[in-house]
Amino acid sequence: MQQKEEKYIFGVVKVGDKGQIVIPKEARKVYNIKPGDALLLLGDKNGMALVKTEIFQSAIDEIMEGGAK
Numbered sequence: 001m002q003q004k005e006e007k008y009i010f011g012v013v014k015v016g017d018k019g020q021i022v023i024p025k026e027a028r029k030v031y032n033i034k035p036g037d038a039l040l041l042l043g044d045k046n047g048m049a050l051v052k053t054e055i056f057q058s059a060i061d062e063i064m065e066g067g068a069k
Contacts, residue, residue, distance in 0.1 A: 023050075 010027040023033060031052065033039070038053040 008027070008030065010024045013021045013024065015021055027033070033052070039050045040053050040056065042049045042051060
């Protein structure tokens with residue numbers, strides 16, 4: 001793993017027959033990813049990113065509270 005200003009390269013992962021990838025152990029440790037965690041897959045023409053859904057939870061809560069008023 002290389003680190004520069006909190007940017008990481010964890011290595012290469014391969015896509016399996018079922019479209020699954022394995023997130024490297026060091027990446028799971030850095031981002032505190034545990035079995036059963038939900039991840040949001042984001043993407044654009046340049047690539048993809050995985051983000052823990054809990055990062056968006058406060059924004060979702062705020063939107064839902066605003067809608068209830």
